[in-house]
Amino acid sequence: MTPKDSAPPTQTQPQVLCLTTGEGGTLAQALGLAEALQRHAGAHLIERRFAIRRWARRLPAAGWHRASSVLPFWPEVALQGGAALFAPLPGRGPVAVIGAGRHAAPLVLELTRRLRGAGRRVASVMVLDPDLPFNLFDAVVLPQHDGLSGPNVLPVLGSLGRITAISITQEAARQAPRFAHLPQPRLAVLIGGPAREVTWTEADSARLEQRLGALVAAGWSLMITPSPRSDPALVKRLRHTLPEGRCWIWDGLGENPYPAILGLAKAVLVTEDSVNMVSEAAASGRPVHAFRLSGRHPKMDRFHAAMLAQGAVRDYDGAIGDWSYRPLAETDRIAALLAARHLTPAI
Known part of the structure; x- marks a missing residue:
């Protein structure tokens, strides 16, 4: 795991903690949303990467989540360099913890639990199906073509990403x-x-x-x-x-x-x-x-x-046509919603 923390935030600045494996489409989606929150909320962005030990890779997300409540040193023992993933965050501003995919889902929940235990205002945000009940998270961002819904589900056209x-x-x-x-x-x-x-x-x-x-x-x-x-x-x-x-x-x-x-x-x-x-x-x-x-x-x-x-x-029918439309900007749309709901200063 390679933490990618930049310069420290101010004491009250919103923070976005993005958990990724550093590869594949899940990286682009989670980091794309985190970067959009950085733009929309003036948030301080921290990317922390994790790697799951080989013996733990086949455990379902539900098993990871249950183990966090009964096993000491879990999930650190199932991760390479796991302690760094759970390092405290500086400041006291609101936090959004973002992950993408089922491997990140239980880690998002555990980080959220620990940060709340330290007195922080935290929102847990999952991109893609977490393979866990949606109501465990504050927001679940899903492609609308998946056909899934719920009170905290934010459907998107297509997928999130870093390209704007x-x-x-x-x-x-x-x-x-x-x-x-x-x-x-x-x-x-x-x-x-x-x-x-x-x-x-x-x-x-x-x-x-x-x-x-x-x-x-x-x-x-x-x-x-x-x-x-x-x-x-x-x-x-x-x-x-x-x-x-x-x-x-x-x-x-x-x-x-x-x-x-x-x-x-x-x-x-x-x-x-x-x-x-x-x-x-x-x-x-x-x-x-x-x-x-x-x-x-x-x-x-x-x-x-x-x-x-x-x-x-x-x-494509063999010819290249010419037409216009409004460029797709789903990542920024979702980021604006999340910023308004979870990263504004407390009243």
Whole structure:
């Protein structure tokens, strides 16, 4: 675990304590919400990372939660460097403890309990299904396409994240020289991979490869970023078949520049397998074209239907269209609600 505490807050400043594993979509969602609370509430942000010991990884969230009340030194013993996760917070301002996913859920509850025991005003906030009763938390932020509800549930369209319309504009300006060699018009291409909620076949990969070649032939320059789930063979074929002067493909080294790509593109083509990728593309305000795959879960059907209704996304039909919509800003919307409810000064 690596604590990431910045300079100390003032005595009464609101604080956001964000618990992450430092990886994957849960990091982007939890830290994105924490950063938005920093903006909306003037909060002091602390990120603390945790790593679960191998023998404890299969324990359900409910087991973790029950163990905290009966076992000494729990959950510290189940974590690597667990004591640092529960280090006291300075100051006396209100606190929001944020985590994402079932591994973080019992830790959010235990930190909340300890901080309240020390006399702090604390809100426990979970992003994604915690695999625990929702009423244990002050707020649970869930994708509306999950179809779950409750008195303290805050539904969101798509997913939370760190990418905003402002950060896209800033990164596009900063990295414009990197892509200056690509002629206009430019298309951002976000490629995912096989996932639990979709069926991705070899025929889908071949069709994607063919469509990208056709877009180049039609005059588009492509800025392509694969994801960790992308098929390496597909990416290798794209590097071999697409002309270098009209195509840039991220090599996976260093930070992914795709916020800049979104800002420098006239439109976006994104494979439909990732709620996060589609949601982040829709933060750009650019027309987002979803590349359909062979099959998808009803939950993904609900998500894409909602994005279609919102006006951000349309199914890719072989042509790149042009339309406008209000950029998706769900993370800031939720942060504003939480700041008003939980991080305002006590009266």
